[in-house]
Amino acid sequence: MVRLPDALAKSADTLRLVVRVAALSLRFPRHPDSLWDEFWRGVAAGSLREAVIWEANAGGEMGQHLARLAGLLDTGLPIVDLGCGTGAPSRRLAELFPAVVGADVSPGAVAAATSASAGVPHLKFVVLDATDPEAVAGLAGDLGEANVFIRGVFHVLSPRRQAALARAIDPLLGTHGRIYLVESNVPGGALDYLRGLGATGRAIPAPLRQAIATLPKPGHFGAQQRGRAFPAGHWTVFADGATTLETAPMQDGGSGVTIPAYWAVLGKRHN
Numbered sequence: 309m310v311r312l313p314d315a316l317a318k319s320a321d322t323l324r325l326v327v328r329v330a331a332l333s334l335r336f337p338r339h340p341d342s343l344w345d346e347f348w349r350g351v352a353a354g355s356l357r358e359a360v361i362w363e364a365n366a367g368g369e370m371g372q373h374l375a376r377l378a379g380l381l382d383t384g385l386p387i388v389d390l391g392c393g394t395g396a397p398s399r400r401l402a403e404l405f406p407a408v409v410g411a412d413v414s415p416g417a418v419a420a421a422t423s424a425s426a427g428v429p430h431l432k433f434v435v436l437d438a439t440d441p442e443a444v445a446g447l448a449g450d451l452g453e454a455n456v457f458i459r460g461v462f463h464v465l466s467p468r469r470q471a472a473l474a475r476a477i478d479p480l481l482g483t484h485g486r487i488y489l490v491e492s493n494v495p496g497g498a499l500d501y502l503r504g505l506g507a508t509g510r511a512i513p514a515p516l517r518q519a520i521a522t523l524p525k526p527g528h529f530g531a532q533q534r535g536r537a538f539p540a541g542h543w544t545v546f547a548d549g550a551t552t553l554e555t556a557p558m559q560d561g562g563s564g565v566t567i568p569a570y571w572a573v574l575g576k577r578h579n
């Protein structure tokens with residue numbers, strides 16, 4: 309049984325954490341796409357100096373994705389990395405697929421991805437809102453039938469934009485293309501997510517403080533949210549399951565954290 313002083317200490321810590329997060333998140337309401345671009349420009353300019361939390365650079369996590377992709381997708385088709393950020397996953401996808409297009413809503417991210425990928429063959433980057441059906445259909449027209457890879461994008465979108473993203477992807481897939489998605493899916497509420505990354509009422513790790521202060525608030529994306537975004541009448545789930553995402557180190561000289569996540573491979577239902 310939890311002793312009363314422990315329970316009180318935990319409640320006091322939670323209250324301190326809530327106040328810290330609220331203070332960090334205070335800003336005029338902004339469109340999430342603008343927040344993303346300001347974030348990526350700040351990272352490139354060095355005004356945002358902390359590690360980008362989802363950029364683990366360790367490689368073990370991406371190896372798991374590549375193994376699933378090799379088994380479950382047609383690796384003869386090109387692949388589009390939607391919400392590619394600075395392109396680290398796109399560069400690994402280029403090891404397996406004949407052509408890779410990384411697409412991001414942020415021109416700052418696309419500029420950083422392009423310069424970090426100089427010399428990687430069959431890889432290019434474009435600026436595109438992946439929830440915009442016309443923009444995605446235009447890419448489909450240029451590329452022909454393709455697969456889609458998505459890491460850590462659905463969980464930063466509102467449910468309305470999650471459904472718009474799923475609908476927009478449709479023309480990219482043609483007949484044989486499939487979607488591989490992997491999204492953080494931490495059980496519990498926002499505070500559990502923050503505690504999992506090392507936050508307490510006394511201190512929030514610097515990379516997390518930077519993310520809270522600058523980015524849209526993330527949510528869950530698991531089987532339930534996937535079912536809402538990809539209605540069963542139109543989509544087939546070929547495989548899904550629990551996995552983990554790796555983060556960058558939360559402290560100088562420390563190691564990354566693994567956070568609970570959800571992956572799935574989907575395709576269009578052909579009746």
Ligand SMILES: C[S@@+](CC[C@H](N)C(=O)[O-])C[C@H]1O[C@@H](n2cnc3c(N)ncnc32)[C@H](O)[C@@H]1O
Pocket residue numbers: 341344345362363390391392393394395396397411412413414417436437438439458459460461464
């Ligand atoms: C959490 S980051 C993940 C980046 C990358 N997939 C990775 O795993 O390193 C989310 C990315 O999605 C991009 N993004 C957010 N909304 C988007 C949209 N509507 N269309 C395209 N990209 C979007 C952001 O700019 C950001 O680069």
